[in-house]
Amino acid sequence: MQTLHFMLAMLLLLTLGAGLWRAVRGPTAADRMLAVQVFGTTAVTITLLLSQAFGDATLRDVAVMIAVLAAVTAVAFVQRAWLE
Amino acid sequence: MTTELLYALVGVGLFSLGLYALFVRANLLRKILAVNVMSSGVFLVLVALARRTGAVAPDPVPHAMVITGIVVAVSATAFALMLMLRIVQETGRAELPDTWSE
């Protein structure tokens, strides 16, 4: 079962590659921010899976933090840095 | 190759990448990003090597140092960003004057 969690986490890490490609390609700044948003959600999911795989309950706190702070960065982008 | 060594080598790579960018990029905001990447590299080496304890929990002393380092890095970044903005305000460009060409 532990291996399944780890494998799924690895697959999700691969989907981060898609996000990375979109963040690099753009074309608009909105696309890049969108990609970071995906990074956030995927990181939350990977952390939850690893929490179960390692049997480490405290990792769920990290997942909560990623969920909230990813939103803060996205808001910072929309409110301040989005110029084009 | 153990997990610890793998991540430590990635840390070395990050440090070198950051140092290179710090040398060759003129834009000050990029230099600030480069320093941040360098510090991430150093943190990664420290934490990866702290995990060479085998089956028991990793060495907490490097962990504590890295947490301190992360907070120092963010305060230094905030200060550097404000300095950069003031330099732009004074000179009109986000680059340091190139003394070689003058």
Added chain:
Amino acid sequence: MDAQNLTQWIFDTLTGLGLLCLAWMALASSQLIKAIVLFVAFGLLMALTWVRLDAVDIALAEVAIGAGLTGALLLAALAKLTAVQTATSKAAHRSPKDRAARKLYRMPAALLLLVAAGLAYSVLSLPLNSRGLSIEVGANLDASGVGNPVTAVLLNFRGYDTLLEIFVLFLALLGVWSLGSLPPHRIEPAGPVLNTLVVVLAPLLILLAAYFLWAGAHGPGGAFQAGATLGAAGVLLQLAGWKPGPGFARLPWKLILLAGPALFILFALFTLVTGQHLLEYAPERAGILILLLETGATFSIGLTLAALFFGERPDDAEGR
């Protein structure tokens, strides 16, 4: 190699390559906004790396600071940069980039390859197993007053590190304040959606800060994570258009700003006067003293980080 090991190896390799890739593309990109966005993504991947390396305390700090606050700081700086550049009359001309300059890049590249090779060699030549100081920390953990070894190191065994670190944070704020104020930059008014989001997230962040402060005594968490979470709440409020009024230049807020450094100095002097070493607590009192220190430090760190994001003295901002 069984399935578990193979999966882990692939996971680690992907993470490592991803980190190097993201760092390179962030530093090599032509647009600043792209560089910053990629850097934020880099921070998130760093957080996952800390999770993988059993460093939950660091992962919490990295998420709050590396991915959250630094990203917000950089994005806001970009907005200010544009405002400053339009406000300055001097034309922003680009530095000449001729072929000779490009050729010069090769020299540092070659030198840095040597440096990287040297560093890699020294990392590889280290012993594969080392307990470091973990045995000493484990042996003295009972006397430290807390159950989380990282908190024990930060606030008891190496408390002087944290003392200096709090002052670095404070100095950075003084430095930012001493640089004066900038021309006003674009601030988007908050719509109903953002307001709703902030109404939910800001109290939640404050609650999380309290949780981390309390949890730090026995598990991952502590003053830095709690302070950074509190700072993120301040940043979020500012992003929604809330501005610190003139009241923030008054005494109560300055006292909060100073709570962390002042408590540290007080405790340091007290331990010196009572004949112990610097910041050496008696085991029976250590728990409560550390909690007091951490509470003060949390408020100071949170307020300082929020003020660093704001960027100028509250009274300067009022004077315009």
Added chain:
Amino acid sequence: MTLGNYIAAPLLVSGVVFFLAGSAGLLRFPDVYTRLHSLTKSDNVGLGLIVAGLAVQAESWFVVGKLLLVWLLVLLAGASVANLITKGAMQRGIKMWTPKI
């Protein structure tokens, strides 16, 4: 394997499938609005399924609560941010893709 694991495994796997579908959308869809549409839906459902799978395996109700909290947070943040980005994109005149007939 216990009964819980037999229920959890398909939930977890289908969650990841949703994530893969979302990434396909991120790569293949033609403009920022359609990409947003694909991501917000698939990632939220994907995370929901994975949270459900992990909740089946959870050791206590406290853990289930925390997992639910994470999911609700991501839903709230994802929906709000998607709205902010779309509104900003429309204000800035980013063109919508129209199919060529």
